[in-house]
Amino acid sequence: MALFLYLAPLTCLALFVLVVGVRxxxxxxLPVHLRWELYPVAHEKGxxxxxxxxxxxxxxxxxxxxxxxxxxxxxxxxxxxxxxxxHHNRALWTCSFPFHFGLYTLAAFGGLLGLGALAQLGGLAVxxxxxxxxxxxxxxxxPAGFLGxxxxxxxxxxxxxxxxxxxxxxxxTTASDVFNLLCFLVTFGVVLAAALTDPTFTLFRDFLTSLxxxxxxxxxxxxxxxxxxxxxxxxxxxxxxxxxxxxTKWFTWHSVRWDDEPNLPGSRIEAQVKKALQYPVSWSAPHxxxxxxxxxxxxxxxEIK
Amino acid sequence: xxxxxxxxxxARPSRQLIRIENEDLMPLPxxxxxxxxxxxxxxxxxxxxxxxEASLDNTLLLxxxxxxxxxxxxxxxxxxxxxxxxxxxxxxxxxxxxxLLLSMEHxxxxxxxSQGCHIYEASGRQEIYRPTYRSExxxxxxxxxxRPGGKxxxxxxxxxxxxxxxxxxxxxxxxxxxxxxxRCAQACPIGCDNGLIARExxxxxxxxxxxxxxxxxxxxxxxxxxxxxxxxxNPEVVRDNVDFIDEExxxxxxxxxxxxxxxxxxxxxxxxxxxEILSWPENPAAYAAIFEAAGLSWTLSSEALAYxxxxxxxxxxxxxxxxxxxxxxxxxxxxxxxxxxxxxxxHAHKALAVIADRVLTGDLNIPRESSLPLLRDIVLGxxxxxxxxxxxxxxxxxxxxxxxxxxGIVEPQRQILRALAPRFREMTPHGVDNYCCGGGSGFAIxxxxxxxxxxxxISGRMKLKQILGAFRDEDMTPGAFKYVCAPCSNCKxxxxxxxxxxxxxxxxxxxxGGLAELIVNAMADVTPGYLTAWAQ
Numbered sequence: 001m002a003l004f005l006y007l008a009p010l011t012c013l014a015l016f017v018l019v020v021g022v023r024x025x026x027x028x029x030l031p032v033h034l035r036w037e038l039y040p041v042a043h044e045k046g047x048x049x050x051x052x053x054x055x056x057x058x059x060x061x062x063x064x065x066x067x068x069x070x071x072x073x074x075x076x077x078x079x080x081x082x083x084x085x086x087h088h089n090r091a092l093w094t095c096s097f098p099f100h101f102g103l104y105t106l107a108a109f110g111g112l113l114g115l116g117a118l119a120q121l122g123g124l125a126v127x128x129x130x131x132x133x134x135x136x137x138x139x140x141x142x143p144a145g146f147l148g149x150x151x152x153x154x155x156x157x158x159x160x161x162x163x164x165x166x167x168x169x170x171x172x173t174t175a176s177d178v179f180n181l182l183c184f185l186v187t188f189g190v191v192l193a194a195a196l197t198d199p200t201f202t203l204f205r206d207f208l209t210s211l212x213x214x215x216x217x218x219x220x221x222x223x224x225x226x227x228x229x230x231x232x233x234x235x236x237x238x239x240x241x242x243x244x245x246x247x248t249k250w251f252t253w254h255s256v257r258w259d260d261e262p263n264l265p266g267s268r269i270e271a272q273v274k275k276a277l278q279y280p281v282s283w284s285a286p287h288x289x290x291x292x293x294x295x296x297x298x299x300x301x302x303e304i305k
Numbered sequence: 306x307x308x309x310x311x312x313x314x315x316a317r318p319s320r321q322l323i324r325i326e327n328e329d330l331m332p333l334p335x336x337x338x339x340x341x342x343x344x345x346x347x348x349x350x351x352x353x354x355x356x357x358e359a360s361l362d363n364t365l366l367l368x369x370x371x372x373x374x375x376x377x378x379x380x381x382x383x384x385x386x387x388x389x390x391x392x393x394x395x396x397x398x399x400x401x402x403x404x405l406l407l408s409m410e411h412x413x414x415x416x417x418x419s420q421g422c423h424i425y426e427a428s429g430r431q432e433i434y435r436p437t438y439r440s441e442x443x444x445x446x447x448x449x450x451x452r453p454g455g456k457x458x459x460x461x462x463x464x465x466x467x468x469x470x471x472x473x474x475x476x477x478x479x480x481x482x483x484x485x486x487x488r489c490a491q492a493c494p495i496g497c498d499n500g501l502i503a504r505e506x507x508x509x510x511x512x513x514x515x516x517x518x519x520x521x522x523x524x525x526x527x528x529x530x531x532x533x534x535x536x537x538x539n540p541e542v543v544r545d546n547v548d549f550i551d552e553e554x555x556x557x558x559x560x561x562x563x564x565x566x567x568x569x570x571x572x573x574x575x576x577x578x579x580x581e582i583l584s585w586p587e588n589p590a591a592y593a594a595i596f597e598a599a600g601l602s603w604t605l606s607s608e609a610l611a612y613x614x615x616x617x618x619x620x621x622x623x624x625x626x627x628x629x630x631x632x633x634x635x636x637x638x639x640x641x642x643x644x645x646x647x648x649x650x651x652h653a654h655k656a657l658a659v660i661a662d663r664v665l666t667g668d669l670n671i672p673r674e675s676s677l678p679l680l681r682d683i684v685l686g687x688x689x690x691x692x693x694x695x696x697x698x699x700x701x702x703x704x705x706x707x708x709x710x711x712x713g714i715v716e717p718q719r720q721i722l723r724a725l726a727p728r729f730r731e732m733t734p735h736g737v738d739n740y741c742c743g744g745g746s747g748f749a750i751x752x753x754x755x756x757x758x759x760x761x762x763i764s765g766r767m768k769l770k771q772i773l774g775a776f777r778d779e780d781m782t783p784g785a786f787k788y789v790c791a792p793c794s795n796c797k798x799x800x801x802x803x804x805x806x807x808x809x810x811x812x813x814x815x816x817x818g819g820l821a822e823l824i825v826n827a828m829a830d831v832t833p834g835y836l837t838a839w840a841q
Binding site: 027030031032033034035036037038039040041044046049050051052053054055056057058059060061078082084085087088089092096167168169171172173174175176177241242244245248249251252253255256257260262263265269270273274276277279280281282283284285286287288290296299300301304305 | 309311312384387388391395396397399400401402403404406407408410411412413414415416417418419420421437441460461462463464487490491492493494495496497498501511512513514515522527530531622623624625627628631644658659660662663664665666667670672674675678679682709710711712713714715716717736737
C-alpha cells in the first residue's frame with residue numbers, strides 16, 4: 001500500500017514532466033516556418049501603436065530596437081490576467097480568469113508545500129512557532145490553498161455551466177470538454193474536503209515529506225492520500241489534452257505571432273530556410289506534379305509553359 | 306426560427322446549407338438605414354447549380370464540377386484525404402506546419418474569435434461563417450480519419466463528423482468565405498489562427514486537387530508567370546501604357562514626368578501592382594511625380610513579372626507564392642538595384658517583405674521595403690513644397706490588413722495625412738484593429754455568378770459601416786467631396802465596387818483613392834486639381 005501511495009504520485013509527476021518535455025521538443029523541432037506574424041508584436045519598439053521595424057526606410061541597415069521586457073510584460077499580462085479574453089470575451093473571462101488564476105495559485109500552493117517538506121527534511125521546524133522561514137512555509141500555503149481551491153472551483157463550475165448552456169458553445173463542446181471540467185471539479189472537491197479535515201495542510205506536507213524519504217509508514221489520512229493522488233493524476237492528464245495550451249501558448253505567441261526575426265544574409269534562419277527548400281515535394285496538382293524527388297527549389301524555379 | 310446549423314451538418318446533403326436574406330444582414334447607418342436601399346440578391350441559376358457544386362450558401366466561387374458518379378466522388382474524397390495527410394507532413398508543408406499544428410491542437414473552441422470577424426457579424430451571425438466552424442470541420446476530419454484510434458478518440462475529443470463528397474465540396478467553398486484578415490487570430494487568448502487554417506484548406510485543395518478560383522490561378526498567377534502580369538500586359542504593352550500615363554500626368558500636373566525603365570544600378574526598383582496601371586493610372590503617375598520631384602534614383606523594370614508586384618499565391622498556394630517571389634527578386638538582382646520598393650498594394654507588401662523573407666536566400670535576398678515610410682520621409686523632409694489647403698475636404702483612412710495588422714506599418718501613412726489632409730479623421734476601429742475592406746484574400750477580383758452580391762452585402766458591409774461612420778457629421782450631398790484613402794490596389798477595387806453598389810459616390814459624394822494621389826494633390830508646384838483631373 002505504502003509503495004503504491006509513493007509510486008502513484010511520483011509516476012504522475014514524472015509523466016507530467018515527460019509529456020510536457022516530449023511536446024515541447026516536438027513543437028520546437030518542427031521546421032522553420034514562413035513568417036506569419038500579427039501586430040502588435042510585443043517586443044517591437046513601436047508596439048504601442050502596433051508598429052514594426054518596417055516603418056523605417058532602409059530598416060535592414062538600422063539597429064533593431066527590441067524590448068524583451070515589453071514582451072515579458074505582455075506575456076505575463078496574458079498568462080496571469082488573460083488580457084485577450086478580458087478585451088474580447090468578458091463574459092467568458094468572468095469564469096476563465098478565476099479558474100486559471102486559481103490554478104496558478106494552487107501551483108504556488110503545491111510549490112510551497114514541497115518547499116515545506118524539503119525544509120522539514122533539512123531539520124527546519126515548519127510550524128506556527130518555528131523560525132521566520134518555518135512560519136512562512138507554514139502559514140503561506142493556507143491562504144494560497146483555500147483561495148486557489150475556491151477560485152478554481154468557482155471558475156470550473158462557471159465554465160461547465162457555460163459549456164452546457166451557451167448556444168454558441170454547445171455544438172462545439174465535446175464529451176472530453178465536459179469530462180475535463182468534471183475532473184477538475186471532482187479533484188478539487190476532494191482536495192477541499194481533505195483540506196477541511198487538515199486546514200493547516202500539515203498532513204499534506206507530512207505526506208510529501210514521507211514521500212521524499214520513502215518512509216515505511218506514510219503520514220496523513222486516507223482522504224489526504226486520495227487528494228494527492230487525484231491532484232497528481234490530473235496534473236499528468238492535462239498536458240495530454242488541448243489544455244496543454246498552458247505551455248504551448250509560448251509557441252503560438254512567441255514563435256508565430258511575434259516571430260518577426262528577419263532573414264539576414266548568413267543568419268541562422270537563412271541556413272534553416274536553405275535546408276527546408278531541399279525537402280522533397282509530393283503535392284499532386286498539375287501545377288506542382290510533385291513526385292517525391294522534386295524539391296521545393298525545383299518547384300519554385302521550374303519554367304511555366 | 307431556423308434550426309441552428311451544426312458542424313456535422315456540413316456532411317448532410319441538401320440544396321443549400323444556409324440561405325441568407327437581406328433581413329438577416331447587420332443594419333447600416335444613414336444614409337443606408339432604409340431597407341429599400343439594400344439591393345436584392347441575385348440567385349444562382351439552375352443551370353449553374355446543375356453544373357457546379359453549389360450547396361453551401363447563396364453564392365459560388367470555386368466552380369467545382371459535380372462528379373458524374375459515386376466512384377468519382379469516392380476518388381475525390383480519397384484525394385482530399387491524401388492532401389490532408391500532406392498538409393501535416395514536414396516535407397510538404399514546412400512553410401506552415403508549426404503554426405498549423407499549434408492552431409489545430411490547442412483551440413479551446415471558446416468562440417472569442419467570432420465577434421472579431423466582420424463576415425460573421427455582418428452576415429447576421431451565420432453559424433457557418435464563424436471563424437471556428439470551418440476549422441472545426443477540418444479538425445474533426447483530421448482527428449477522426451488520420452489520427453490513430455480516431456474513430457473513438459476523434460469523436461470523444463473533437464466531436465462527430467462524416468467525410469463524404471458533400472463535406473469536401475462545401476469545405477472547399479467555405480474556405481473562400483474568409484478574407485484571411487486574421488482579425489480573429491488577434492482576439493484569440495491562446496494564439497490560435499483560424500485565418501491560417503482557412504488558407505491551409507485553400508492550399509490543400511489547390512496543391513493536391515488543383516481546385517482554385519480561375520481569377521486567382523489560371524487568369525491570375527499562371528497568366529502572370531506566362532505573360533508577365535496577371536493583367537495580361539506583356540513588357541511592350543506595359544511600357545506603352547506607362548508612356549501614355551506619363552504624357553497624361555505631365556499635362557495634368559504641369560511637371561515633366563518621364564518614368565525611368567530598366568536603369569541598371571538604380572537605388573530603387575519600384576514595383577506597382579499592374580492593376581494600378583490599367584485601372585488607377587493616377588497612382589503610378591503620382592509616384593513618378595513624387596519620386597522625380599524628390600530627386601530619387603529609381604526605375605521600373607520591363608522584365609516579365611517585375612512590373613507587376615501581385616502575388617496571388619499568398620491567398621491560396623505556397624508553390625505559386627514561391628514561383629512569383631523568386632522571379633521578382635531575380636529581376637531586381639539582374640538590374641543590380643539596391644532595394645525593391647512596393648507601391649500601394651497590400652498583398653505585395655505581405656508577400657515580398659514578410660512571407661518571402663523566408664523563401665529568398667543568398668543573392669536573391671535583396672532588401673525590400675514599403676513605399677509608405679519613404680513617402681513619409683519625403684513629405685516631412687522638406688524636399689517638396691506642399692499646400693495642404695488643397696486637400697481641405699473630409700478624408701478618412703482605410704488600413705489594408707496586409708500592410709497594417711500583418712506587417713506593422715501603421716504610422717507613416719498617418720503622419721502624411723496629418724501633415725497634408727487638414728480634415729483627416731480615423732475610422733473606428735483603426736490601425737491594427739481595423740476591419741478588412743471585404744475584398745481581402747483576392748475577393749476584390751471575384752465577381753462571377755452572384756459573388757459580387759455576397760462581397761458587397763457581407764464581406765464589405767463592416768467597412769461600409771465604418772466609412773459612413775467616419776463621415777457621419779459631414780454634408781452627404783453629392784457635391785460635397787469626401788475621400789476614402791485606401792493605399793492598396795485590392796482594397797481600392799473593393800471600395801470602387803462598394804461605393805458604386807450602394808450609390809455612395811453619385812448619391813453622397815464619397816470618393817476613394819490612394820495615398821500618393823493625395824500627396825500630389827497637395828504639391829505646391831503641381832497644377833491644382835490632380836484628384837479631379839484624372840476623373841475627367
